[in-house]
Amino acid sequence: MLDKNGIAKRIAKEVKDGYYVNLGIGIPTLVANFVRDDISVEFQSENGVLGMGPFPFEGEEDADIINAGKQTITTLPGASFFDSVTSFGMIRGQHVDLTILGAMEVAENGDIANWKIPGKMVKGMGGAMDLVASAENIIVAMMHTNRAGESKLLKKCTLPLTGVGCVKKIVTNLAVLDVTPKGFKLLERAPGISVDEIVKATEGNLIVEGDIPEMDI
Numbered sequence: 001m002l003d004k005n006g007i008a009k010r011i012a013k014e015v016k017d018g019y020y021v022n023l024g025i026g027i028p029t030l031v032a033n034f035v036r037d038d039i040s041v042e043f044q045s046e047n048g049v050l051g052m053g054p055f056p057f058e059g060e061e062d063a064d065i066i067n068a069g070k071q072t073i074t075t076l077p078g079a080s081f082f083d084s085v086t087s088f089g090m091i092r093g094q095h096v097d098l099t100i101l102g103a104m105e106v107a108e109n110g111d112i113a114n115w116k117i118p119g120k121m122v123k124g125m126g127g128a129m130d131l132v133a134s135a136e137n138i139i140v141a142m143m144h145t146n147r148a149g150e151s152k153l154l155k156k157c158t159l160p161l162t163g164v165g166c167v168k169k170i171v172t173n174l175a176v177l178d179v180t181p182k183g184f185k186l187l188e189r190a191p192g193i194s195v196d197e198i199v200k201a202t203e204g205n206l207i208v209e210g211d212i213p214e215m216d217i
Contacts, residue, residue: 001173001174001190001191001192001193002172002173002174002190002191002215002217003173004027004030005030005033005034006173006190006217007027007030007141007142007171007172007173008027008028008030008031008033008034008141009034009217010171010176010215010217011028011031011100011139011141011171012031012034012035012036013217014098014139014169015031015035015039015041015098016039016097016098017039017040017041018039018040018041018097019041019042019097019098020041020042020044020050020090020095020096020097020098021041021042021043021044021096021097021098021099021100022043022044022045022046022091022096022098022099022100022131022135023043023044023045023052023067023100024068024099024100024101024102024114024128024131025067025068025069025102025126026069026102026141027102027141027142028100028101028102028141029055029067029069029071030055031100031141032052032053032054032055032073033054033055044087044090044091044096045067045068045073045087046068046084046087046088046091046126046127046130046131047066047067047068047084047087048081048082048083048084048086048087049065049067049073049075049079049080049081050079050080050082050090051075051076051077051078051079051080052067052073052074052075052076052079053073053074053075053076053079054074055071055072055073055074056072056073056074060074068126068127088127088130091127091130091131091134091135092130092133092134093134094134094135094136096131096134096135097137098135098137098139099131099132099135099137099138099139100138100139100140100141101114101128101131101132101138101139101140101141102114102140102141102142103140103141103142103152103167104117104142104152104159105152105153105154105157105158105159106140106142106152106153106154106157106167106170106179107154107155107156107157107204108153108154108155108156108179108183108184108204108205109165109179109181109183110164110165110166110167110168110179111156111157111161111163111164111165111166111167112132112138112140112157112161112162112163112166112167113157113158113159113160113161113162114128114140114162115128115129115160115162116159116160117159118159118160125162128162128163129162129163132162132163132166133163133166135166137168138166138167138168138169139167139168139169139170139171140167140169140170140171141171141172142170142171142172143172143173144172144173144174144175144198144201144202145201149201150203151201151202151203151204153170153172153177153184153201153202153203153204153206154203154204155203155204155205167179170184172190173190174189174190174193174197174198174201175187175188175189175190175193175198176188176189176215177206180207182205182207183204183205183206183207184202184204184205184206184207185206185207185209186198186206186207186208186209186212187212188212188213188214188215189212189213189214189215190214190215191214191215191217195208195212
């Protein structure tokens with residue numbers, strides 16, 4: 001089973017040379033720590049940063065340099081800072097190659113719910129709606145089940161939707177899955193996790209074909 005860093009490390013394998021990548025709040029922000037050194041990647045944050053680097057070491061933080069989740073970050077040589085109009089122009093103009101988001105629920109048809117739990121105070125949807133509406137390549141980083149052990153990969157989302165039919169791939173603490181017209185397709189399983197455990201943890205339709213390899217991370 002993977003922890004949050006393990007999920008981020010596996011997703012980092014999906015990042016290609018020359019990509020512009022938006023990292024959402026939560027687990028996705030960890031992906032910048034695991035991208036290969038031999039490729040060039042530009043990480044974008046919707047609060048107006050292009051060229052984010054790994055998280056700073058303790059004692060080296062700059063409180064003025066933060067990501068959309070208000071975490072202190074580092075920047076790489078050539079990084080730039082700009083206003084929200086420019087940032088969302090990049091997103092809405094589809095100039096971002098890969099969007100990595102967290103989620104509370106994902107449906108088997110690719111719907112995503114990641115911004116609101118009814119009854120709990122939230123300031124708003126933030127940039128999530130723009131990201132899922134504009135991006136053509138969305139990977140979700142999430143836990144497979146909630147704290148009660150209930151599946152978060154569902155036939156149909158129960159929480160307010162952020163986007164419809166937009167998720168392409170999911171990496172959880174248990175598995176890597178593609179979203180297909182027929183449901184979730186199991187591609188890889190986490191170290192020490194059996195296919196049967198993944199089947200039991202997935203409410204939505206799960207497609208299992210042949211031998212499922214263990215993740216190589």
